[in-house]
Amino acid sequence: xxxxxxxxxxxxxxxxxxxxxxxxxxxxxxxxxxxxxxxxxxxxxxxxxxxxxxxxxxxxxxxxxxxxxxxxxxxxxxxxxxxxxxxxxxxxxxxxxxxxxxxxxxxxxxxxx
Numbered sequence: 001x002x003x004x005x006x007x008x009x010x011x012x013x014x015x016x017x018x019x020x021x022x023x024x025x026x027x028x029x030x031x032x033x034x035x036x037x038x039x040x041x042x043x044x045x046x047x048x049x050x051x052x053x054x055x056x057x058x059x060x061x062x063x064x065x066x067x068x069x070x071x072x073x074x075x076x077x078x079x080x081x082x083x084x085x086x087x088x089x090x091x092x093x094x095x096x097x098x099x100x101x102x103x104x105x106x107x108x109x110x111x112x113x
Contacts, residue, residue: 018083031097
């Protein structure tokens with residue numbers, strides 16, 4: 001089974017930037033969608049950005065976050081700018097194919113001064 005691995009999380013001050021990467025260990029056949037989710041302490045996991053024919057963003061991150069893919073590298077990115085304390089969460093990579101849904105283990109993003 002293909003595995004997803006997120007990297008790039010860390011501690012950043014409010015207003016700062018981070019770029020997350022999600023690498024796939026192999027080719028994702030019959031891929032329908034890749035997406036970024038996040039889960040803050042005490043809250044449900046929520047969709048941040050999804051990549052299909054177009055990119056879809058949660059209202060809370062529109063204009064600040066940009067998701068992209070490099071198919072040649074089997075990698076998806078999440079560029080996060082103007083970070084706010086409320087962006088603090090574990091960020092997860094997700095891939096949906098015709099036959100399965102795959103999750104990464106997540107990477108912690110903490111926005112704090």
